[in-house]
Amino acid sequence: MVGNEGEVTPVPNYNPPVGLAEWLSPDLARITAPNPSPMTFRGTNTYLLGAQYIAVIDPGPMDAAHLQAIKEALKPSQQITHILVTHSHLDHSPLATLLAQETGAQIHAFGTHLDGRTSIMTQLAQTGRAHGGEGIDSHFRPDIRLPDGATITSPEWQVTAIWTPGHTANHMCFQWGDVIFSGDHVMGWATSLVSPPDGDLTAFMASCRKLQAYPARTYYPGHGEVIDDPKARLAELIDHRLMRETQILNTVSDRPTNIPSLTRQIYVDTDTALLRAAERNVFAHLIDLAGRGLVEPDGELSVQSHFRSTRKKSA
Numbered sequence: 306m307v308g309n310e311g312e313v314t315p316v317p318n319y320n321p322p323v324g325l326a327e328w329l330s331p332d333l334a335r336i337t338a339p340n341p342s343p344m345t346f347r348g349t350n351t352y353l354l355g356a357q358y359i360a361v362i363d364p365g366p367m368d369a370a371h372l373q374a375i376k377e378a379l380k381p382s383q384q385i386t387h388i389l390v391t392h393s394h395l396d397h398s399p400l401a402t403l404l405a406q407e408t409g410a411q412i413h414a415f416g417t418h419l420d421g422r423t424s425i426m427t428q429l430a431q432t433g434r435a436h437g438g439e440g441i442d443s444h445f446r447p448d449i450r451l452p453d454g455a456t457i458t459s460p461e462w463q464v465t466a467i468w469t470p471g472h473t474a475n476h477m478c479f480q481w482g483d484v485i486f487s488g489d490h491v492m493g494w495a496t497s498l499v500s501p502p503d504g505d506l507t508a509f510m511a512s513c514r515k516l517q518a519y520p521a522r523t524y525y526p527g528h529g530e531v532i533d534d535p536k537a538r539l540a541e542l543i544d545h546r547l548m549r550e551t552q553i554l555n556t557v558s559d560r561p562t563n564i565p566s567l568t569r570q571i572y573v574d575t576d577t578a579l580l581r582a583a584e585r586n587v588f589a590h591l592i593d594l595a596g597r598g599l600v601e602p603d604g605e606l607s608v609q610s611h612f613r614s615t616r617k618k619s620a
């Protein structure tokens with residue numbers, strides 16, 4: 306699950322071959338999984354990193370053909386020694402278990418889908434007041450839990466794990482030299498879905514700013530084409546969220562309004578099919594704004610709350 310908050314991002318002319326390894330550099334290949342959709346673009350990108358000792362980054366959905374494609378991409382001299390997972394969404398993590406069983410490689414990730422949540426999100430989840438949970442792989446269990454900044458090494462490469470909660474609480478990006486595997490946190494083709502309680506906009510913004518401190522030449526995202534100007538893309542994503550925040554603050558008034566109504570006032574040109582995703586993003590913003598004291602819900606914070614501005618007073 307990647308998501309697309311109903312944002313207008315021109316679909317680039319990107320049509321990778323499905324199930325065939327494309328060599329991006331002598332020790333990096335990309336295989337596109339056969340799971341294209343409006344939420345996953347052309348399909349999940351699985352990366353094979355290394356010349357001899359291979360780390361598979363995001364094995365992908367539970368799909369026998371994709372497992373076969375990964376195995377067929379290997380040369381006789383190559384061996385899968387590590388499995389790295391950016392986050393536990395059904396289009397990224399489920400195949401990790403099968404691949405681990407077949408190869409003996411261990412699964413490295415931040416944690417399960419419950420790990421890394423803030424107390425607000427934990428509370429919203431436990432009381433069922435956030436709904437959400439789209440595309441979560443609730444069975445996912447890494448063998449090795451990576452703390453922020455952990456390094457993973459083979460005789461030929463070193464990767465640093467950067468915890469980037471926001472799209473999900475357990476999302477990590479992986480830095481390898483001057484490139485970063487950016488998962489669903491930063492993609493070129495669309496903005497990420499941020500759907501509470503797994504998605505957290507406050508964390509998402511902090512993670513964008515955190516990544517700005519890691520200079521990189523290239524990002525390899527979980528979906529879509531290589532990002533050649535990561536600095537500009539990060540700035541764009543931050544600006545986009547700030548623009549959305551301003552729209553929401555301009556729309557909330559001193560009269561309590563619910564999320565569907567706010568969403569329809571803000572996403573005027575958005576296709577009905579995408580409005581639900583847009584509502585999830587508006588909810589994510591409202592939780593963030595409530596945490597900063599700029600809006601307040603009537604009663605307990607929930608997806609059904611009506612929200613009012615704490616600043617505006619009608620005459």
Ligand SMILES: [Zn+2]
Nearest residue numbers: 306307394489
């Ligand atoms: Zn995702």
